[in-house]
Amino acid sequence: MKARLTDFTGAEIRPGAIVSYSTRHGNLVRLSEAVVLETKSDKRAGVVVPKVKVRPTGRDSGFSARKTLNVRTVKADRLVVTGYTDAR
Secondary structure, three states, rough: OOOOOOOOOOOOOOOOOEEEEEEEEEEEEEEEEEEEEEEEEEEOOOOOOEEEEEEEEEOOOOOOOOOOOOOOOOOOHHHHEEEEOOOO
């Protein structure tokens, strides 16, 4: 049986999920929205750390626009699911 990856509210993190996570912008912190592309895990530190590859949507808090929409990798405990792009 495969373990499900969930956020702190219990919502399942899967490809196609819309998530919100915190990002640095200069000396400030803002919230960014992104779509999950894939889930993976990192075991280099001797402990399994779940990570999520996301593509930002460009919707961010704050008054300055995001400069790039490059794919990012975020630790799974740093984000929350706000919705899904599919009707699953």
